[in-house]
Amino acid sequence: MALHITDDAAADELLTDNPLALLVGMLLDQQIAMETAFTGPLKIEQRTGSMDAAALASYDPDALASVFKETPAVHRFPGSMAARVQSLCQTLVDDWGGDAAALWTEGDPDGATVLKRLKALPGFGEQKAKIFLALLGKQYGFTGAGWREASAPYGEDGSFRSVADIVSPESLTRVREFKRAAKAAAKG
Numbered sequence: 001m002a003l004h005i006t007d008d009a010a011a012d013e014l015l016t017d018n019p020l021a022l023l024v025g026m027l028l029d030q031q032i033a034m035e036t037a038f039t040g041p042l043k044i045e046q047r048t049g050s051m052d053a054a055a056l057a058s059y060d061p062d063a064l065a066s067v068f069k070e071t072p073a074v075h076r077f078p079g080s081m082a083a084r085v086q087s088l089c090q091t092l093v094d095d096w097g098g099d100a101a102a103l104w105t106e107g108d109p110d111g112a113t114v115l116k117r118l119k120a121l122p123g124f125g126e127q128k129a130k131i132f133l134a135l136l137g138k139q140y141g142f143t144g145a146g147w148r149e150a151s152a153p154y155g156e157d158g159s160f161r162s163v164a165d166i167v168s169p170e171s172l173t174r175v176r177e178f179k180r181a182a183k184a185a186a187k188g
Helices: 009-017 019-028 034-048 053-057 061-069 078-096 111-119 126-139 169-187
Strands: none
Touching: 009 019, 009 034, 019 034, 019 078, 019 126, 034 053, 034 061, 034 169, 053 078, 061 078, 111 126
């Protein structure tokens, strides 16, 4: 399994190999382009020397905010997103021994259980948790019972709704088209 979300080989390799990086990328995926969000973990790792929950949780908050502000910025809201990443990492340390993958591996959970665990994380509401669950199921090898139903509609086979469906430049284009159409429909 290899993810192809960002069109940056090093960023995609980190997302593939490091569950925390993937989780942080999903956390950053708001109010910026998906590729920018999911290249954020590589920028953080390169600038701090780590993509480890305990290391990031204990990082000096002002220094981490500065890391997020370096050009190119990790996020358009560097201060608040640095705090969110740090809060996420602290929750992972406190509740999951610092192991992001434990969210979807510990106790052989089903899809509904993983969704509940994701929604308990700082910065993960219903929609973000469902999209991440769909990403786990579609591209990251998660096979827990009922994951498609728990992640609906994002888990739908053959859809192009979210980052869970991006496997190539063509699929990225289709996801963007879907999002544009959804925004236009919402504006009515």
